[in-house]
Amino acid sequence: MQWETVIGLEIHVQLATATKIFSGASTRFGAPANSQACAIDLAMPGTLPVLNSQAVDFALMFGLAIDADIPEVSVFERKNYFYPDLPKGYQTTQLEKPIVGAGRVTIETPNGDNKVVRIHHAHLEEDAGKSLHEGNFSSQHSAIDLNRAGTPLIEIVTEPDLSNAIEAVTFAKKLHALVTSLGICDGRMAEGSLRFDVNVSVRPRGSETLGTRTETKNLNSFKFMEEAIIREVDRQIDVLEDGGKIVQETRLYNGDTKIARSMRSKEEANDYRYFACPDLLPVLVTEERLQRLRKSLPELPEARTTRLVEQFALSQQDAQILANDIDLTSYFESVAKQCDNPQAAANWITGELIGRLNSEDLELDNSPIDAGQLGILIQRISDQTISGKMAKQVFDSIWSGAGEVDQIIRQRGLQQVSDSGALEQMVTDVLSKNPAMVDDYLATEENRRKKKLGGFMGQIMQASRGQANPQQVNQILLQKLASMIEASGE
């Protein structure tokens, strides 16, 4: 049977506020355990929540960016369940009246078409604390760090509009670019700033009814998300083709072992008894507020792509890569300005720089080579101080902390030899050492001689330890060979 896949996503986005959604405690990542959990976060008796204005603004900015319906009034509710990392015994969230209503995000599918992914809604809520089940404490216990408790989130819920793992990952990347460009989330997935839950079901191709779905929770990398979807789709098809039934369940995917397992414990008590939170009043979103936010919206990735294409004459593909991450865009703009060669800047960044960052699992923030240095490096190629090949060596040296561009070129004597006297000598030496090659060249038909030049070039570049200016060498070599041909009486 032919199967088709239906995927919907729920995305938890940690908002980049300084403080919690309902308290004035810091949200900084990586602080000592429980040092940022105040009386409100700990649910001490007598405390009351006060809503963070910035969290509301960030949620609304997301709504504006996806062209969503934004209702005038939204309401917080209590989702009741007991878990040690949730001190209040309920999560303050939104259900019936979320802050952001239906919107849409457009993605490009692998065959180049545009596809609209409908957003069902996005709501504001608080994050829970963290439970550690293994560590330097007795195996009878779990350990709780409540620093994260009360960190503001928006949960974004899509319609089941995605049809395969590639589309889902494309959408996820787009959303990542969007929230980081808006500045409402730092986008650090390894720190849990953006977490994806994936709802997957399969059905016979052409069927109108949805199959039973499973939910795989807390995927915090695009790679894991893609793997988890592919494996879950395969698993469901196997079960169905063997005559089995899909059980609606929550699953956890382990990216290291590539194994997903069922997590049924929470399913049983899946009766959250939501009700409007009496501690919080309805949130009013005024037209003035929306106007102010609309004016303050930064340039979004799509607009940035278009601008890079127009302003710097880059290809759509290069522009997209550079526009996806606002920091990368600024980095590119600084490099391009420094070296006055946008195409070379784009090539170096999309090739060498991104490749290196990825292979060493580094963020742009931690790049050993800053925009200024890369700009100067490209300048040194343009002004023919060094060859492109040498530039890669200099890049490597800066990467490993050897110093700055000009200093490295000077210290290691990497300057290109452009002194025509010296170059002529090198060419003459190589020609006189290789009479057989010269004879061969002279004996070759004119229109096929070009192919023979490589052998000479290689030897000359080698003799110069790569420092000869290749264009100049090429020119001198052609001249010398031409005069030899003349002398041989052709």
Added chain:
Amino acid sequence: MSLDKDQIQKLATLSRIAIDDATLEAVSERFSSVLDLVDKLQAADTLGVEPMAHPLQTTQLLRDDIISEPNHQEAFQKLSENIHDGLYLVPKVIE
């Protein structure tokens, strides 16, 4: 409207409250009397009435995003029986 014993037990489980058989009857009666009152409210004609999210006819005040809570970890953790390296220890929860 009345609740049967199973429903009461389920609610008790969700609420992490232990109700023994001896008190089950009394609890059930009290629940039912509250639900009877709810039934009376349900009888009111609310067609076309927008539900209220809160009895106060006002809206939420917002707070500026400025850190205002100092670290009182030491004081808070004195209230807890079991602390390890700043973490609260609880009976193991298995997922």
